[in-house]
Amino acid sequence: MAEHPELLAEMPAVARLSTPERLKHAQKRRAQQLKKWAQTEKETQGMKVGAERKRRRRKSDSQGKRVTFPASVRLLEAAARHDAEEVRQFLQSGVSPDLCNEDGLTALHQCCIDDYGDVVTVLLEAGADVNARDSELWTPLHAAATCGHLRLVQLLLQRGADLLAVNSDGNMPYDLCEDEVTLDCIETAMAEQGITQEKIEEARAATERDMVREIRQLVQAGADLDAPRGHGATLLHIAAANGYAEAAELLLEHRAGVDARDEDGWEPLHAAACWGQVQLVELLVAHGADLNGKSLLDETPLDVCGDEEVRAKLLELKHKRDALVKSHERHKSLLQRRTSSAGSRGKVVRRVSVSERTSLYRKEHEREAIVWQRAERRDSEDEDRQTDAELRRRSADPVESASTEPPELSPQRNGTALSSQKPERGGDGDGTPVNPAADPAREKAHHTLADLKRHRAAAKLQRPRPEEHPIAGSPAPPSAPPAPTAGTGDPPLLKLTAPAEETPAEKQRCCKVM
Numbered sequence: 001m002a003e004h005p006e007l008l009a010e011m012p013a014v015a016r017l018s019t020p021e022r023l024k025h026a027q028k029r030r031a032q033q034l035k036k037w038a039q040t041e042k043e044t045q046g047m048k049v050g051a052e053r054k055r056r057r058r059k060s061d062s063q064g065k066r067v068t069f070p071a072s073v074r075l076l077e078a079a080a081r082h083d084a085e086e087v088r089q090f091l092q093s094g095v096s097p098d099l100c101n102e103d104g105l106t107a108l109h110q111c112c113i114d115d116y117g118d119v120v121t122v123l124l125e126a127g128a129d130v131n132a133r134d135s136e137l138w139t140p141l142h143a144a145a146t147c148g149h150l151r152l153v154q155l156l157l158q159r160g161a162d163l164l165a166v167n168s169d170g171n172m173p174y175d176l177c178e179d180e181v182t183l184d185c186i187e188t189a190m191a192e193q194g195i196t197q198e199k200i201e202e203a204r205a206a207t208e209r210d211m212v213r214e215i216r217q218l219v220q221a222g223a224d225l226d227a228p229r230g231h232g233a234t235l236l237h238i239a240a241a242n243g244y245a246e247a248a249e250l251l252l253e254h255r256a257g258v259d260a261r262d263e264d265g266w267e268p269l270h271a272a273a274c275w276g277q278v279q280l281v282e283l284l285v286a287h288g289a290d291l292n293g294k295s296l297l298d299e300t301p302l303d304v305c306g307d308e309e310v311r312a313k314l315l316e317l318k319h320k321r322d323a324l325v326k327s328h329e330r331h332k333s334l335l336q337r338r339t340s341s342a343g344s345r346g347k348v349v350r351r352v353s354v355s356e357r358t359s360l361y362r363k364e365h366e367r368e369a370i371v372w373q374r375a376e377r378r379d380s381e382d383e384d385r386q387t388d389a390e391l392r393r394r395s396a397d398p399v400e401s402a403s404t405e406p407p408e409l410s411p412q413r414n415g416t417a418l419s420s421q422k423p424e425r426g427g428d429g430d431g432t433p434v435n436p437a438a439d440p441a442r443e444k445a446h447h448t449l450a451d452l453k454r455h456r457a458a459a460k461l462q463r464p465r466p467e468e469h470p471i472a473g474s475p476a477p478p479s480a481p482p483a484p485t486a487g488t489g490d491p492p493l494l495k496l497t498a499p500a501e502e503t504p505a506e507k508q509r510c511c512k513v514m
Contacts, residue, residue, distance in 0.1 A: 072099035079107035084118045088126075097128035104134035112143040112152050120152060130159045137167040145186060148179030157189050164195065164203040168242065169275075172200070208244040211235070215250050225256045232262035233271075240272035240280045248280055258289040265296035266304075273314060276307035281314060291318045 007029075014022055069077075075095055078086040087107070091097055100106045108128045111119045124130065131139050141161040144152040153173075157163075163186065166172055174190065177183040215235060218225060226234050236256045239248040252258070259267055269289040272280040281301075285291065291314065294300055302318075305311045 071095045072101060075099055075107050076101060076105070076110060079110050079116070079119050079123075080114070082114070082116050082119060084116075084122050087119055088122050091122070091126040097123045097126045098132055100132075100134070104136075106132045106134075106140075108132060108140045109134060109138070109143055112140040112149065112156070113147060115147065115149045115152060117151055117155070120155060124155070124159050130156055131162050131165060133165075136169075137165075139165045139167075139173070141165065141173045142167055142171075142176060145173040145177040145182060148177065148182045150179070150182045150185060153182055153185055157185075163190050163193065164200065166204055166207065170204055170243070172203070207242070208247055211239065211244060211247045212250060215247060215254075219254050225251055225254060226260050228262070231264070233266075234260045234262075234268070236260060236268045237262055237266070237271050240268040240277060240284065241275045243272075243275070243277040243280055245279050245283065248283055252283070252287050258284055258287055259293070261295075265294070267293045267295075267301075269293065269301045270295060270299070270304055273301035273305040273310055276305075276310050278310050278313055281310060282317070285317045285321070291321060 014025060017025065071090070075087065075090050075097075076099075078090060097108070098106055100109075106128070108120065108123050108130070109132070111117075111123065130141075133139055139162065141153065141156045141163070142165065144156060161173075163174070164172060174183060174186045177186055215225070226236075228234060229238070234256070236248060236251050236258065237260070238244075239251060258269070261267055266274075267289065269281065269284045269291070270293070272284060291302075292300055295304075302311065302314050305314060
């Protein structure tokens, strides 16, 4: 059948035809139109039939298909419905009793939570692992003890449940039990098995001890300590989440990254904050962990922290870190301004300060020396006069000088020089002698001019032989007591005695030199 544009195009030619010819042409076009319509109707009917056939075929195919579930799902579903017979049928058909879901939960875990004792019996008789662990290391005994199911606890203990099993939080079954009767049963069983506190502590530390051993092996092998493990977590993530302080310190000692991220964008500080590990939070922050680090969901450690104590510690550390950063920035900017404005002025200031400090020390020493000189000048004047008189007397009478030795020079044999014959007076003006060993002025008196003169005079004089001691009956100078000889055995200490006459008042000291 001709299309509409064709009919419009042939209209001028049809207008020139005669009437019979135009009639024949119209009949021809009509026949073509009917033929086209019949063909179109046939095609449409065929399409409907095909569609119906396809629909019927699809329907028949759908009736033949069935939805199936994994054996673990079917076993767990039957156990959750408390259908012991169906559970037994599954186990008899070869299904393993230790099948678990994505969280590691087995049918035995679920029945211990729901207190389905008959299903627990069926599972245990089929060989279910009584110490199976889920993703958080909980055993069926943990579940039964937490819920306080005494009958299931007794059944599990009869089957050899581990009383020292530790979950990821470091808790044993007796730690989680709040029912008094059930707790008494567990503690009785622990006593019967000879479990002591030492064994409990050893069991708690076993996991961390194994981790420390693994870390040391990795360090010796030169392996990467930041290699990602499950869910992208590193060893430091695991130590932070579990509170393993020794393992974390060992990792940080060997430069493990505190900014490593797992699949969720969590850093180790996020894990420590989430699981409430205060000690690990402080340790990580001390090694430069970012308190403002964000995960893939823009969560900081404060956002994921649910423990109030840990949250308070994080806020405290954050305030301290901010204050330290601000102080450092102020100090840095101040140094930059000084450097830019003064150039090398800082070095000059330091040199000047050192010079001033040295000058101050020198002035103090000078003042101290003046005080000593004033105190010693009074003694040296009297000692010079007495020494000159002794030298003149010895020069005039050599025999007497060889047989008798003045008290001031006799201690020279023992290596110690006596001070002058004047009595030492205390600071309060009384006549109590002052101990020369405790007086700093006496210690410095050995270096005065009078001492040098005495030493020179003693060197020039002839020293008597050991048998030439002074005669006991010989008169001694009236102004001094007899001097000790070298054979008396006296130690070389200063011994002062009061003189026969008091020293004139004009020669007394006005104060005690300390």
